[in-house]
Amino acid sequence: MSNRQYSQEELRSALAGFGINDATDVSRYGSGHINDTFKVETAGGTRYILQRVTDIFDKDVLKENILRVTAHLKAKGVKTLEVVGYENPWRVYRFLEGYASVDLITDPKDAAIAAGAFASFQNDLADLPAPPLKAVIPRFHDTVDRLRLLDEAAAADVKGRRASVAKELAFIDARRGEAAKIVKMMAAGEIPERITHNDTKINNVMMAPDGSTVVIDLDTTMPGSALYDFGDMVRTSSAAAAEDEKDLSKVYSKKEYFEALVAGYLPKAKFLTEAERENLAFSGRLITLTIGIRFLTDYLAGDTYFHTAYDDHNLVRCRTQLKMVESMEAQAAEYEEIVRRFGK
Numbered sequence: 001m002s003n004r005q006y007s008q009e010e011l012r013s014a015l016a017g018f019g020i021n022d023a024t025d026v027s028r029y030g031s032g033h034i035n036d037t038f039k040v041e042t043a044g045g046t047r048y049i050l051q052r053v054t055d056i057f058d059k060d061v062l063k064e065n066i067l068r069v070t071a072h073l074k075a076k077g078v079k080t081l082e083v084v085g086y087e088n089p090w091r092v093y094r095f096l097e098g099y100a101s102v103d104l105i106t107d108p109k110d111a112a113i114a115a116g117a118f119a120s121f122q123n124d125l126a127d128l129p130a131p132p133l134k135a136v137i138p139r140f141h142d143t144v145d146r147l148r149l150l151d152e153a154a155a156a157d158v159k160g161r162r163a164s165v166a167k168e169l170a171f172i173d174a175r176r177g178e179a180a181k182i183v184k185m186m187a188a189g190e191i192p193e194r195i196t197h198n199d200t201k202i203n204n205v206m207m208a209p210d211g212s213t214v215v216i217d218l219d220t221t222m223p224g225s226a227l228y229d230f231g232d233m234v235r236t237s238s239a240a241a242a243e244d245e246k247d248l249s250k251v252y253s254k255k256e257y258f259e260a261l262v263a264g265y266l267p268k269a270k271f272l273t274e275a276e277r278e279n280l281a282f283s284g285r286l287i288t289l290t291i292g293i294r295f296l297t298d299y300l301a302g303d304t305y306f307h308t309a310y311d312d313h314n315l316v317r318c319r320t321q322l323k324m325v326e327s328m329e330a331q332a333a334e335y336e337e338i339v340r341r342f343g344k
C-alpha cells in the first residue's frame with residue numbers, strides 16, 4: 001500500500017461512482033504492498049473490497065487484463081474475483097465471504113493448497129482466447145536484463161556503495177551462466193510461454209475451511225513461464241524467515257515446505273512439459289537469485305524502486321535472498337528427488 005491519506009469523502013465518492021451509496025464503514029484492509037485496499041460495510045449487508053490501483057503499472061493494461069481474466073474464469077465456472085465496477089484508478093470487488101488469506105505460512109498444508117490453486121489458475125487460463133494478455137511489466141522476469149541493470153547501477157555507483165557489496169556482486173557473478181538458462185530456453189522455444197500470475201505469495205490465495213480457494217491479486221497476470229510462478233512460491237513460501245531478516249542464521253529454505261509445494265502443485269499441473277518439470281527445483285533458486293539481483297540493484301541505485309524503512313534495507317533484503325539461494329543449492333539433490341517422486 002502507499003502512504004497516501006484518504007478522506008472519507010473521497011472514498012465515499014469513489015463508491016458512489018459504482019452506485020454504492022449505503023456504506024456504513026470504509027476502512028483500510030489487508031497487508032498488501034501494492035494497492036490501497038479498503039473493506040466496505042454497507043447498510044444492506046453486502047460487503048465489498050474497494051481498491052485504488054497503484055500508479056506503478058499502466059492502469060489501462062491492468063484493467064483490460066483483469067476484466068478478461070475474471071470473465072474467462074467466471075464463464076468456466078471457476079470461482080474468481082467478482083468485479084462490481086472498474087473505473088481507473090478505482091475498482092470494487094465483492095468481498096469473498098467465508099474465505100481468508102494468511103500472510104505467513106505456519107502449516108505446510110497451506111503451502112500445498114496455495115500451490116494447487118496456482119496450478120489450477122495456470123491451467124484454467126491456458127485456453128484464454130487470443131489476443132495474448134498484455135505485459136503489465138515488460139521484461140519482469142528477464143534475468144539477463146536484470147543483470148544488465150545491476151551492471152549499470154554498479155558502474156554508476158551513485159551512492160558510493162559498490163565497494164561495500166563486493167561479496168554480493170561476486171556471488172551473483174559466479175551464477176551468471178545459470179541465471180540466463182530459462183530466458184534462453186524460452187527464446188529457443190524449449191519452454192513454453194503461458195499465462196501466469198507472477199505474484200504467487202501465500203496471501204494472494206484466499207482459502208475456505210472446506211479447502212476451496214480463490215486466486216486474487218490479478219494485477220500481474222500476464223504471459224510468462226510457469227517456472228517463474230512456481231519459483232516465486234518456493235522463494236516466499238519455503239523461507240524460514242522474513243525477506244528482511246538481519247540474522248542470516250535464521251534464513252534458509254525449509255525442505256518440508258518445498259515438498260508441500262511440489263505435492264500440491266504437480267498433480268494439478270499436468271500441462272507441464274518435461275523441460276518445465278526438469279527445471280522446477282532450479283526455478284526456486286533462479287527466482288530467488290533474480291530478486292536478490294533486484295534488491296542489490298536498487299541498493300546501488302539509491303533505493304528508488306522498493307520502499308525502504310532504513311538505510312541498508314535493500315542490502316539486508318538482498319542478503320536474505322542470496323542466503324536462500326545458498327540454502328537451496330545445498331539441498332539441490334534432495335529437491336530434485338522430491339520433484340521426481342511427485343512427478344510420477
Ligand SMILES: Nc1ncnc2c1ncn2[C@@H]1O[C@H](COP(=O)(O)OP(=O)(O)O)[C@@H](O)[C@H]1O
Nearest residue numbers: 030032033034035049093094095096101203217
Ligand atoms: N475480494 C476480496 N475479498 C476479501 N478479501 C480480499 C479481497 N481482495 C483482496 N482481499 C484482501 O486484501 C489483501 C490485499 O489485496 P491484494 O489485491 O492482494 O492487494 P495488493 O496488490 O496490495 O497485495 C489480500 O491479501 C486479501 O487479504
Ligand SMILES: [Mg+2]
Nearest residue numbers: 032203204217
Ligand atoms: Mg496481494
